Every structure is written in structure tokens, then in C-alpha cells.
Amino acid sequence: MYDVTGFQRDLLYIIAGGDEPHGLAIKDELEDYYETEIHAGRLYPNLDTLVEKGLVEKGQQDRRTNAYSVTRRGHREIDARTEWEAQYVDHSVSVNA
Template sequence: MKHLSAFQRDILYIVSDLETSYGLGIKEALEEYYGEDVNTGRVYQNLSTLVEEGYLEKSAIDKRTNSYTLTEKALRAIEHRHRWQRTRADGQLAG
């Protein structure tokens, strides 16, 4: 996960939080988090990259809409990131 951009990591966290993760829903959640418009093309380009790299699985909801779910690789990467962040934060809090 360390090679992913912050935007891609944010997408993974949003997918993990949404009940049904589809492109426009992910875009809306990103916009809510960032407090500004997010380019639709940027969202779909990064979703495609995350699918290609094995972090997301894509399946069709209908002819125009795809849903995205986290893979085991993504779940392991998120857990690893959480451990890494806790270690860094614990070191700062102890000092």
C-alpha cells in the first residue's frame, strides 16, 4: 500500500465504509471528505488502477454501473497501514 497515492488509499477506505460501492457513490464520498469537487475521470482512472493492481474487485450492478469491493490484498494492506500509523503515533505520544 505504500506505493499507492493518498487519493488511492482514500478510495480504499471509502470502499470499506460504503454499503454499496459504485463509482458515483465513491466520488460523492470523496467530495464530502475533501470538501470540494473531485474530477470524475480521476476517480474512475484510479478505480481502474486499483482493480488492475488487485486491491479492488469490480462487478456489474447493471449495464452502466459497476460495484467495487475490497480484495484480501486490500484488507491486509489497510491493516498493515493501521499498524504502521499506530506505531508512529505511539512514538510521538510517548515522547
Template structure:
């Protein structure tokens, strides 16, 4: 089974994009979401190769939206990996962190 940490950063970002896109998360909508966050535009080949790999790893589903367009959704496994990572980050943010004077910040 593929875990969140087995994925490349771009693939992790794709999982986030699929979860974040409100309307149908089709390729160009995902590209637009990521283009807003990346310094350089996302190459179509890179996008679709990584979407294909996530489908093969059973982290996302690919279904026909129309004759020319696919829509991508998280599988239960993909949603689990994304949620687990979010919970991990949320937990880390709640840890006490040292401050400059040697005390602990809550």
C-alpha cells in the same frame, strides 16, 4: 506486489472509501464520500482512472451492480494493505511523545 506506500494518496483514499461506504460502493457513492473530505469536487475521470488502476493492481474487484453501474470491493490484498496501515497508525499513536517540559506523555 503493490504496497500501501506505492499508491498515490488519492488511491489510498479510495481504498478507505470502499471500506467505509455502507451500501454498495459504486462510483458515485465513492465520489460522494470523497467529496465530503476533499476541498474541491472529485473529477469523474480522475475517480474512474484510479479505480481502474486499483483493479489492475488487484487491490479491488469491479463487478456489475446493474447494466450501467459497477460496484467496487476490496480484494484480500487490498484489505491487507489497508489493515496493515491502520495497525501501523494505531501503533504510532500509542508511542510516548515528548511534552513541552521535557517529560514523556503516555
């Protein structure tokens, strides 16, 4: 996952956590996380990049709405990233300590 931006990684995680979310649902989740408006001009080109890289599949929910899902490769990349992070971050440590 070395060749994706942090924003694209966040997109991938949101898609992985959803049930084939559509663009607006992904946008809403990002806006909650970033606490700022995410414009379509930023969102959709980054989603398309993830599709081009083979990490995400884009399907149609209806004529106007695309739905997104993580590919097997995308899941492998998420798993590899999680293992890499675990080398450096101890998730068992309490933040309130």
C-alpha cells in the same frame, strides 16, 4: 500500500467502509471529505489502478453501474497500514486536550 497515492488510499478506505459502493457514491464521499468537486477523469482511472493492483474488485451492479469491493489483499494492506500508523499516532489522545 507504499505504492498507492493518498487519493487511492482514500478510495480504498471508502470502498472498505461501504457495501459494494458504486462510482458516484464513492465520488460523493470523496467530495464531502475533500470539500471540492472530484472529476470522473480523476476518479475512475484511480479506481482502475486499484483494480489492477489487486486491491479492489470491480463488478457490475447493472448495465451502466459498476460496484466496487475490497479484495483480501486490499484488506491485508489496510490492516498493515493501520498497524504502521499506530507506531506513530496515538489515537487515544483527545484532540480537544
